[in-house]
Amino acid sequence: MLQITCPYCGPRDETEFSFGGQSHIARPDESVDDKTWGNYLFFRDNPKGIHYERWCHTQGCRQWFNVARSTVTHEIKAVYGMLDPKPEFES
Amino acid sequence: MPSNASIPLQSSKTAILADKYSFLNLARHALSRHQNWGQVWRSPELKSSYDVVIIGGGGHGLATAYYLAKNHGITNVAVIEKGYIGGGNSGRNTQVVRSNYFYPESSDFYDRSLQLYEGLTQDLNFNLMLSQRGIMSLAHSRHEMETQRRWANAISINGVDSEVMTPEDIYRIEPSLNPNPTYPIVGGFIQRRGAMVRHDALVWGLARGADALGVDIIQQCEVTGFNMDGGRVTGVRTTRGDINTEQVGVAVAGHSTQLADMAGFRLPITSMALQAMVSEPIKPVLNSIVLSAMIHVYVSQSDRGEIVLGGGADVHNSYAQRGTVPPMEHNVRSMLELFPWMSRLKLMRQWAGVVDISPDTTPILGKTPVSGMYFNCGWGTGGFKAIPAGGETFAHTIAHDDPHPLVAGFGLERFYTGALIDEGAAAGVAH
Secondary structure, three states: OOEEEEOOOEEEEHHHOEEEEEOOOOOOOOOOOHHHHHHHHHOOOOOOOEEEEEEEOOOOOOOEEEEEEEOOOOOEEEEEOOOOOOOOOOO | OOOOOOOOOOOHHHHHHHOOOOHHHHHHHHHOOOOOOOOOOOOOOOOOEOOEEEEOOOHHHHHHHHHHHHHHOOOOEEEEOOOOOOOOHHHOOOOEEOOOOOOHHHHHHHHHHHHHHHHHHHHHOOOOOOEOOOEEEEEOOHHHHHHHHHHHHHHHHOOOOOEEEOHHHHHHHOOOOOOOOOOOOOEEEEEOOOEEOOHHHHHHHHHHHHHHOOOEEEOOOOEEEEEEEOOEEEEEEEOOEEEEOOEEEEOOHHHHHHHHHHHOOOOOOEEEEEEEEEEEEOOOOOOOEEEEOOOOEEEEEOOOOEEEEEEEEEEEEOOOOOOOHHHHHHHHHHHHHHOHHHHHOOEEEEEEEEEEEOOOOOOEEEEOOOEOEEEEEOEOOOOHHHHHHHHHHHHHHHHHOOOOHHHHHHOOOHHHHOOOOOOHHHOOOOO
């Protein structure tokens, strides 16, 4: 069970949150070719290490935010705002 | 596994002939108190070059090697495995095999797989303990029943067996189901050919079969990189030295992304932990495999008597082979909703495997941006049932450098053309 510190509500159980997948994905311009568009839609980072991901406090304040988390130990390294740059960690 | 260090290793072909599992040989070995059974497969030294290297000694990798040798006569093959045979997802699944899929592409493929399973015990001369007790899907509302009737009809149109069931039919098969559940059972459907297979026997049987045809199975050998020449693979770097090869088949499930990274391309794969658990063994009480998509659990009983339960994957990316508490609680709660009497059972083991989930829950099998390199991945939560056909079609794909017709739609191109196969039935329960 993860304990996630919502930036607005404080530490809560994982079950209050929804996982939103990889963060920091920029939508490409609509004029791009199929290859670029396919990559944008379907291809995600899948690191064995630090993953930069979105979570939503669905059963609390309903706010989205970012988390940097290890996919091996599940340790949460950082919680930061949707528009903040991603903090760098050694993977 | 029968093994005896004092017995000199025989050549593979004579070994399997001498040790063919039969009543006659059982009687013969009984005379020497079963002390002289040979090793089930060899432990050869890694050679410096092979025609084909298969990475991953799980079910898919071993089946691929077996069918490469059996169907295509390609026997100069190595299967390299970083752990041991049966220690990865092949030993972490819930042993269910079925072909009740919705789309024709899936249905054709998975039914081929089930047909191969039906003959594999004889083919491999290894008892897989295939038990076709039927897989029963429950519906808990009128609307869910309509969806399941459509699903069952689609399966029938695809030429696969399925029968719509009334609550009476269901309770006749499973009298110990909760007679008064919170979400009433209003019907369902069954695939009677749905089965359980002893998963260890499958990988041991495939390893023995491949080995007997000349395939080298190398355990404790981890891949560290690839040698490439102008977009072509020329070799595999491992912890036991370099291997020269023109063709590499990768079947490593949850770690496919790491292998693709080494080869320099991306895959649309997300790795997640999928857990399962078993109770203490009890006398036979379940007659089928019971699945509820809405309550989100499936329950069966292994041949050793354990109640086996599984459900959805953990919600976030993970490479931890242990699973988290919330899905475990959910699985147990769901099991108790269907079978309240199971509250008296103790859970004996819980585990997780790292599964490779693709965006449309259809596997990715075929060629890659690197010439001579082929990937077999994206099975998500349902790779076990796909093993025989996955191996057969992957072997064909490697041997012909062209996808087998059954998996023509499973290539990476679909994520650019949009021809997805959005198989909601892939898990039976939602991901």
